[in-house]
Amino acid sequence: MRRRRSLSKVTDEAPSPEELLELVGAAGRVADHSELKPWRLIELRGDDRATLGRAINKASGEKGVSTKPLRAPLLVAVVASYRKSDKVPRWEQEAVASGVAHALSLLLDEAGWGVIWRTGHYTRAKAVAKAHGLRKNEELLGWLYIGGKPERARVSRDKVVDAAAFVSRMPQPKR
Template sequence: MKFFSDPVLEAMATRRSVSKVGPETPSDAEIAELLAAVTPVADHKALRPWRLILLRGDDRARLGAALDAAAGTEREPGELNPKPFRAELLIAVVASPKPHPKVPEWEQHATAAGAAHLLELALWQTGWGVMWRSGLLANAPEVRAVHGLAESEHLMGWLYVGSIDESFRARMRESNRPALDPQQFLGRMPR
């Protein structure tokens, strides 16, 4: 499926959320390299009101325990919350607003979301599958504490990152899924 001759526009048009990712993941160094494509995100007054937390290995078990504590879920000894184990790498996206008289907090949250989406695109373009997940418990006290969030910060969810199964890639190549009609998103100011 080819929409555009420009590779950036093509990556944007063909990006898909991958709900089931494989076990291979980019290294921390690869993610740091991809951040060069993320840091130019639209950012009024260049406040950089976001940060990322990489969760691998036992960090996922700690997140699962925090989610269970927040939900009041009790498990059998040795049983783990399976949700954080749907990927080997989770990237927590944190909105970290800075006080500024000309940049409201909501705008800084939008910048953090923009940075996360640019990272999704960068990961997608380099061959990784990504699913942005959140949930009602993302900012529960137990979950905030395990991420070490400051009072002013907001956890916007996690990017679940991993390899893409070849059969999924083949289905995407063969897909006839039409692009959304852009006209539904365009309008004019009322007179």
């Protein structure tokens, strides 16, 4: 995890569907209040990426196919699939879906794959939602772009956050 980094450029290699399922099985073990499993993932390979490219351009008022989805051989759409619950609010369910995506990105990196989580204003566009077959209780949170790690990216750099800048103690009451 200390060496993980987002890779915007990847090679044309990608994990097999079976390898992806194995990693998703592990990523799905994130903390999940009431075990609602308020998420699902959509695998986009081959022509699926062009379908998404058309939807992105349609959402942007352009014709043709956006090349954005063609930047990686495999995209995994991250979908928050909200469940009715009196105990678990919507924001917490979205956090679970985000947690699965993040855990999956870490597992992919550990397995030797390059990955970056991409979003954009078109994640909320009707044409993009329709292309993904989203239901009324679902929102697209973005895509994991996945491919092989280029040789130059295989050299790891330690990049540690200054934890002291982000951790504090509970304020003490004034006496």
